Amino acid sequence: MKIRADKRLWIGLALLSGFAGGGIALAQAPRGVSSYMPVDIKESFQTIMTRLKGEKAEVEKEHTALLNERYDLSDRPAPGVTMDRKKPIQEGVRVKLPAGATWDQLASMTPEHIRDENLFPKGFYPLPHPKHSEGGFVFPHFVIDEINRQEKRDLTRFDIDYDLPDQFLPEFPPAMYLNQRTDLGDVSQGKLVTINNYYELFNGILPPKQIEGLRLLVTPFPQQQFNETEDRRSEEPSRGAACFDCHSNGHTNKATHLAPDARPQEARHRIVTPSLRGVQIQRLFGSQRALKTVEDFTQFEQAGAYFDGDHVIAAKKGMNPLDRINQVDLMAEFQEELGFPPAPKLDVFGKLDPAKATPAELRGQDLFFGKGRCGTCHTAPYYTDNLMHDLQTERFFKPVMINGLWETGDGAIKTFPLRGIKDSPPYLHDGRLLTLDDTVEFFNLVLGTKLEPPEKQDLVAFLRTL
Structure with a gap:
């Protein structure tokens, strides 16, 4: 079987301890060479894309075998x-x-x-992430298709596709309930809320501050895999990803990525997007739960998690610094309106x-x-x-x-x-x-x-x- 480059170091370290359970048995995970991602990429985008596209079939075959096992x-x-x-x-x-x-x-x-x-x-x-050596956001196909239809914004990755079958994922688009307007039931009207329709759906239901908060939640900003640079993972330069690309209608579509809180890459845990329903009763946020308010988390997502916990690379890819009073608090105020289902x-x-x-x-x-x-x-x-x-x-x-x-x-x-x-x-x-x-x-x-x-x-x- 062909062995990918990201495994070679591990195999060398494992020779004395042998193989077990379809993986490589080790006493201890090694320390990474660096906590920082490279900023100045020496490889052209076309070369990167050609190489990663060429690896895709083998990577997906290996991961599919793991799922079936x-x-x-x-x-x-x-x-x-x-x-x-x-x-x-x-x-x-x-x-x-x-x-x-x-x-x-x-x-x-x-x-x-x-x-x-x-x-x-x-x-x-x-x-594991469907491509753990790369990590990053991976979206189910139905999310990609609907956002592309509404916004002509493509969240397809050229190096990997989402891994879990549709029948094991939440319904799409999900219903949306508001804590202060329980009389309305599902306010999404069966639609995926995006930058294209948020105003028509919520004008007359929400106050202006929450409408502005929702607008920011459905606005795409540059993100590690979806941006304008040569080390993106979208075929065309991208405006980025929005908060509600993962938290569809304030719920979840189980888009997956890696927690930003550990290094090296092999030590990072896969995480799937949690629901924002009922977020007003939660008191711990972030993969390490070091953030104590949804305001803190909203600001952190833009500054760190959108770039895999790397604020250095954010300057290159397009970090979006949010104003705490005029943006973050408005986004949080809307999120805290998201209610549990009946x-x-x-x-x-x-x-x-x-x-x-x-x-x-x-x-x-x-x-x-x-x-x-x-x-x-x-x-x-x-x-x-x-x-x-x-x-x-x-x-x-x-x-x-x-x-x-x-x-x-x-x-x-x-x-x-x-x-x-x-x-x-x-x-x-x-x-x-x-x-x-x-x-x-x-x-x-x-x-x-x-x-x-x-x-x-x-x-x-x-x-x-x-």
């Missing part, structure tokens, strides 16, 4: 269960088990036993109304706050404690290099709100859990809750009501 990617919608605008939800555990293992057997084993026997399901390992079975305390819920859903709620221990972190009514927690997943597997990602523990991750969770697949910060069934199995194993199969089904039924 880890998951059952078939289209199996859950009967009668849909997202907010009626897209079917996928059912069943899609993470593949190691040969000869069962979920009950794994749940009865210690983390050390699972690690030593190499039995941690591969779908529970951190998920949950007709929940009461004002965020718990099930017994008169509306099924027996399975009520049993699932008891498990959520009891044996399953979900409610320890995901507290009602919004199902978050606004804290960080380390699941210590490194207890279950040996560090290994797979497809350009140094596979080790996840570190501390944010407790995301679970309100409206059925509308936001796939799950966990990197999208490694394709269904709610996968999510229940993951936490049952990692937390050691030892749920029985019927209890897992009841827990999924409850999560779907949120």
Whole structure:
């Protein structure tokens, strides 16, 4: 098999430790040569594009093999269960088990036993970016098609395409709800909100400050992969990307990229775009959760994350410094208007109304706050404690290099709100859990809750009501 250049260093370091689990087993990830990206590119754009286009087929073949090894990617919608605008939800555990293992057997084993026997399901390992050596924004095709149709702005990358099948992604375009105008229901009118239509959709509904904030959220600014330079990843020079290119209608389309908070590239985690619904109740922002307000995060996105955490390269590619009073605060004010979708079975305390819920859903709620221990972190009514927690997943597997990602523990991750969770697949910060069934199995194993199969089904039924 042809070995890409980004792997050669790792292979050399791994010769004494051997190969394991489809990757390269290493004791420790090496230190990067530099934290900084090159600014003065010596290679012409045409040469860069030709080289990366030539690598695309092999890169996608390798990543597709990884996905097929880890998951059952078939289209199996859950009967009668849909997202907010009626897209079917996928059912069943899609993470593949190691040969000869069962979920009950794994749940009865210690983390050390699972690690030593190499039995941690591969779908529970951190998920690499579709091209981890490059990273950067990658958009699902339906997002690319609609923005191109409305704005003639192309978010296609010439070096890689989005990896997860459509059936595992949120519906598009998603509904949009406003906290102060719940009487209006979905204010998007079934459209993707863009710079082309935001004014006609929201004039007369929002105050002027929020209209201006929304305008900025749908305005494209230069971004690492989409800009005017020779080291972009779009075939034509690009105006850039807008905040709502990832957060479609203030929700998410699960566009993926890499967290900017670590170096070298192999140590960076894949992240998928979280929903902005209900962002007004959140208190931690950014991949390290070092930002405490949505205003801080909005400003940071323009100064750092749009350029992969590199403010130096921003000067070249077109950093957009935002004024805190006249721009950032207006953007944040609109974002804080974004509401959760309706949950007709929940009461004002965020718990099930017994008169509306099924027996399975009520049993699932008891498990959520009891044996399953979900409610320890995901507290009602919004199902978050606004804290960080380390699941210590490194207890279950040996560090290994797979497809350009140094596979080790996840570190501390944010407790995301679970309100409206059925509308936001796939799950966990990197999208490694394709269904709610996968999510229940993951936490049952990692937390050691030892749920029985019927209890897992009841827990999924409850999560779907949120």
